[in-house]
Amino acid sequence: MKNLNNIKVLAFDIFGTVVDWHSSIVAELNRMKIQVDANQFALDWRAGYRPAMDKTLTGEMNCVSVDVIHRLILEELLIKYNILHLSEKQKSDLNLIWHRLCPWADTVQGLNKLKDKYIICTLSNGNIRLLVDLAKYSNLPWDYIFSAENFYAYKPSPKTYLGVAELLDVKPNEILMVAAHHSDLAAARSCGLRTAYIERPLELGTTIKNNVSPCIDNDLHASDLLDLVDKLSK
Amino acid sequence: MKNLNNIKVLAFDIFGTVVDWHSSIVAELNRMKIQVDANQFALDWRAGYRPAMDKTLTGEMNCVSVDVIHRLILEELLIKYNILHLSEKQKSDLNLIWHRLCPWADTVQGLNKLKDKYIICTLSNGNIRLLVDLAKYSNLPWDYIFSAENFYAYKPSPKTYLGVAELLDVKPNEILMVAAHHSDLAAARSCGLRTAYIERPLELGTTIKNNVSPCIDNDLHASDLLDLVDKLSK
Numbered sequence: 001m002k003n004l005n006n007i008k009v010l011a012f013d014i015f016g017t018v019v020d021w022h023s024s025i026v027a028e029l030n031r032m033k034i035q036v037d038a039n040q041f042a043l044d045w046r047a048g049y050r051p052a053m054d055k056t057l058t059g060e061m062n063c064v065s066v067d068v069i070h071r072l073i074l075e076e077l078l079i080k081y082n083i084l085h086l087s088e089k090q091k092s093d094l095n096l097i098w099h100r101l102c103p104w105a106d107t108v109q110g111l112n113k114l115k116d117k118y119i120i121c122t123l124s125n126g127n128i129r130l131l132v133d134l135a136k137y138s139n140l141p142w143d144y145i146f147s148a149e150n151f152y153a154y155k156p157s158p159k160t161y162l163g164v165a166e167l168l169d170v171k172p173n174e175i176l177m178v179a180a181h182h183s184d185l186a187a188a189r190s191c192g193l194r195t196a197y198i199e200r201p202l203e204l205g206t207t208i209k210n211n212v213s214p215c216i217d218n219d220l221h222a223s224d225l226l227d228l229v230d231k232l233s234k
Numbered sequence: 235m236k237n238l239n240n241i242k243v244l245a246f247d248i249f250g251t252v253v254d255w256h257s258s259i260v261a262e263l264n265r266m267k268i269q270v271d272a273n274q275f276a277l278d279w280r281a282g283y284r285p286a287m288d289k290t291l292t293g294e295m296n297c298v299s300v301d302v303i304h305r306l307i308l309e310e311l312l313i314k315y316n317i318l319h320l321s322e323k324q325k326s327d328l329n330l331i332w333h334r335l336c337p338w339a340d341t342v343q344g345l346n347k348l349k350d351k352y353i354i355c356t357l358s359n360g361n362i363r364l365l366v367d368l369a370k371y372s373n374l375p376w377d378y379i380f381s382a383e384n385f386y387a388y389k390p391s392p393k394t395y396l397g398v399a400e401l402l403d404v405k406p407n408e409i410l411m412v413a414a415h416h417s418d419l420a421a422a423r424s425c426g427l428r429t430a431y432i433e434r435p436l437e438l439g440t441t442i443k444n445n446v447s448p449c450i451d452n453d454l455h456a457s458d459l460l461d462l463v464d465k466l467s468k
Contacts, residue, residue, distance in 0.1 A: 067403075119366060129403040132353060132377050143366050145378060149401060167383060169301075169363040 004194060004219060004232060008170050010114055011146070011161075011193070013179035014124040016203040018111075019101035019134060021046060023205070028097040032090070036081050039205050044080075048073035053125065053154055065127040065149070071095045098126075099133035103140065104200070110225025111141055114232070119143045123164055123177065125154045144168070156187030165193075178228065182215050189217060196220040196228060238428060238453060238466065242404050244348055245380070245395075245427070247413035248358040250437040252345075253335035253368060255280060257439070262331040266324070270315050273439050278314075282307035287359065287388055299361040299383070305329045332360070333367035337374065338434070344459025345375055348466070353377045357398055357411065359388045378402070390421030399427075412462065416449050423451060430454040430462060 015021050025042035052069045074095055078086065086094070114120050121144040122131055128147045135142055146164050153159035165172045172192030179185050180203060185195035196219060199212035214221040222228040249255050259276035286303045308329055312320065320328070348354050355378040356365055362381045369376055380398050387393035399406045406426030413419050414437060419429035430453060433446035448455040456462040 119370070127403075128378065128401045132402065136353070136377055143370055144362065150384065167362045168366065169361075 004176060006174055007118065007176045007194060007232075008174040009119045009121065009164065009168055010176050010178055010196075011121050011123040011164050011188075012111075013155075013177075013181065013184050014122055014126055014131065014134065015046075015101075016200055017178065017180040017198055018107050018122075018140070019103050019138075020200075020202070021098070021101050022203060024101040025097055026205070027102075028094065028100075032094065034083060034086075036083060039207055041077060041081060043204060043208070044077055045070070045073055048076070056154065066098070066125055066130060067095065067127055070098050096133075099130050100137050101134060103138045104224065106224040106226045108139060108141075110229055113229045114225070115141050115143065117232075118176075119168060121146050121164065121168070123155065123160060124148070155184060158187070158191045161188045161191040161193055176219070178225075180212075182218075185215075185218055194219045196222060198225065198228065199223050238410060240408055241352065241410045241428060241466075242408040243353045243355065243398065243402055244410050244412055244430075245355050245357040245398050245422075246345075247389075247411075247415065247418050248356055248360055248365065248368065249280075249335075250434055251412065251414040251432055252341050252356075252374070253337050253372070254434075254436070255332070255335050256437060258335040259331055260439070261336075262328065262334075266328065268317060268320075270317060273441055275311060275315060277438060277442070278311055279304070279307055282310070290388065300332070300359055300364060301329065301361055304332050330367075333364050334371050335368060337372045338458065340458040340460045342373060342375075344463055347463045348459070349375050349377065351466075352410075353402060355380050355398065355402070357389065357394060358382070389418060392421075392425045395422045395425040395427055410453070414446075416452075419449075419452055428453045430456060432459065432462065433457050 012018050022042050025045060026038040029036060029038040029041060049069060052073060056064065111120055120142060122142055123146045124131055125148045128145065128149050131145045131147055134140065148154045148160060151159045151163040162172060165175055173194060176194045176196050177185055177188035178196045178198060180198045180200040185197060189195050197215065201210050201212050204210050220231055222231055246252050256276050259279060260272040263270060263272040263275060283303060286307060290298065308325065345354055354376060356376055357380045358365055359382045362379065362383050365379045365381055368374065382388045382394060385393045385397040396406060399409055407428060410428045410430050411419055411422035412430045412432060414432045414434040419431060423429050431449065435444050435446050438444050454465055456465055
């Protein structure tokens with residue numbers, strides 16, 4: 001582990017890193033008694049996000065909120081899976097599952113410990129209302145919630161990582177970006193932030209083996225947020 | 235009290251409404267053993283804020299953070315009061331008292347109760363880092379922190395009040411603006427927000443009688459945040 005004594009801010013990716021979107025969506029589909037391969041439906045819903053987001057980045061789609069993107073993908077999936085009986089209210093409620101995703105078992109305790117020493121914030125492509133709802137749903141004790149909406153740009157745009165530094169009045173290298181995705185961390189690093197990788201082997205459920213191997217470019221590699229607490233206190 | 239059943243968001247003014255700037259500054263001047271009429275110094279520091287802010291609104295001054303505005307006023311006051319011995323570090327620390335203002339006695343308990351039922355957020359001209367520090371200093375349990383910095387505009391600009399509605403995905407009349415200042419509430423009301431006035435008779439200390447009379451235009455008038463809890467639960 002490299003020297004991280006100057007870190008003042010921990011900025012967290014959300015989907016997959018802090019909350020378990022896969023099992024939350026599977027549980028919701030089961031709760032709604034929707035007859036479908038819930039595991040694959042959840043994977044498809046999430047997989048549609050990146051291409052849709054890339055369209056907004058290349059200007060093909062106006063910059064819309066993640067809520068809208070999730071709904072567009074949902075409409076396609078309902079047709080693909082031949083689920084045609086849902087009312088508008090049911091579709092709207094189902095789309096809002098992204099506002100009620102459950103945290104990983106270590107998340108709340110880990111964040112509360114980290115908050116004692118650091119400013120802890122989100123840095124997510126999720127819209128502000130979604131991130132507020134997630135925090136309220138699980139008592140996530142954020143000091144600040146940064147969303148793509150704050151910067152009119154989505155990660156991996158440098159505007160997002162550097163925006164956190166500007167608005168919290170710290171230097172980029174005083175921020176530790178915490179994420180379960182190497183691509184997010186690489187983009188943060190290119191802006192001068194420090195990076196911590198969190199292993200989330202079950203992010204994609206149990207049918208897909210998620211590679212959680214270390215990347216030497218990160219400043220820190222932790223098995224979960226409690227391990228991050230330990231490693232930062234050394 | 236008018237019908238407020240549809241309210242989803244409580245947006246709070248900060249300086250004077252949630253935190254007691256006057257006594258916090260007096261205490262800090264005393265702690266630093268600065269020989270000065272601390273009561274008057276605090277009043278002057280705060281009084282300088284509105285004219286400086288108005289200059290930014292009329293374009294005479296570039297849109298700068300409240301931290302910078304507080305420092306500019308402080309420099310003038312140190313000359314006016316002939317306090318010429320402070321080091322740069324002492325001046326910088328003194329300026330940061332605005333990040334360590336104490337809450338009123340009812341604030342923390344009141345906010346925690348209100349958070350159970352509503353999204354509670356700040357809407358302040360303070361910069362984000364200042365508001366984050368205030369929240370951390372006193373465990374203010376905000377669901378979101380809205381600052382002038384989010385909107386590139388200061389209250390009473392409509393961009394601020396309407397910005398809260400847009401980013402939290404609610405209608406303006408689903409927001410209750412909570413403040414100890416009728417002017418702030420009037421501006422919120424002109425944007426369609428509902429308004430609650432909080433009495434803070436000691437906002438200006440004990441030497442000035444602060445008029446806390448009701449204004450009939452407000453939807454609600456409360457003696458403090460616990461009284462607000464009671465009145466909203468009726």
